[in-house]
Amino acid sequence: MPGPIQSVERAATILRLLGGAGRPLALAELAAALDLPRPTVHGIVRTLREEGLVDQDRVSALYRLGSGLFTLATGWDRHDLRSRAMNWADALAGGTGCAVYLAVPDGSVAGVVHHVFRPDGSPQTLRTNTEHPLHATAWGKCLLAFAPVSTPAPRDLELRRYTGRTASTLAMLEAHLATARTRGMSTDVGEYETGQGGAAVPLRSGGGLTVAALGIAAPVEQLFGGGGEPRPAQADQLRAAGREISALLGTIR
Secondary structure (H helix, E strand, O other), rough: OOOOOOHHHHHHHHHHHHHHHOOOEEEHHHHHHHHHOHHHHHHHHHHHOOOOEEEEEEOOOOOOOOOHHHHHHHOOOHHHHHHHHHHHHHHHHHHHHOOOEEEEEEEOOEEEEEOOOOOOOOOOOOOOOOOOOOOOEEEEEEHHHHHOOOOHHHOOOOOOOOOOOOOHHHHHHHHHHHHHHHOOOOEEEEEOOOOEEEEEEEEEEEEEEEEEEEEEEHHHHHHHHHHHEEEEEHHHHHHHHHHHHHHHHHOOO
């Protein structure tokens, strides 16, 4: 059988050292403890820092355990996720003329953690902290397609029919998810609410892990052109906002 991977062993040892020291440590201390050259240890702690598992003080340059360790078991804190995405979500609503949703996996549903109203002044209901079906909304299908470990298997869902367009069979839902993965974006063409459509992209943290879905919503004719394809201008803005938020999630902890 193949032996342990040396770089992983060294990274785990650094985390144990930082966790057990009771104080921040210098690069020289870590290198001495591991009996390794400083450049080798620096490369490891730099990678750990970029993943949020190690923090480095800007003034002293000392290292300590990073806040990203706490998200390994619990996932992203909803308030933290919302705060990092808020400015981009507001700008996305203004640029597209659509409502914006930020949703996370929450058992068998998509939990909405942030909702920005359409900027047209029309009557709307705040949906922050509401639960939406995974199989019938763009953000729900986005989580099913791109975060399969954090969501139930499609075959285990209750595929309730909300409108005549709802993917209410396993074959239909799996086809929708396959299209989403190919396109890099999931859609809802009036599947949850008649006449109301949506599109969503995954938000990824360090290592490319999908932690949430960013979606836009508006009347179907406003979001989609012929053939059910998202209109390019709005789709491009959604993708751009998703990339920017993902960059924040991957580099700032």
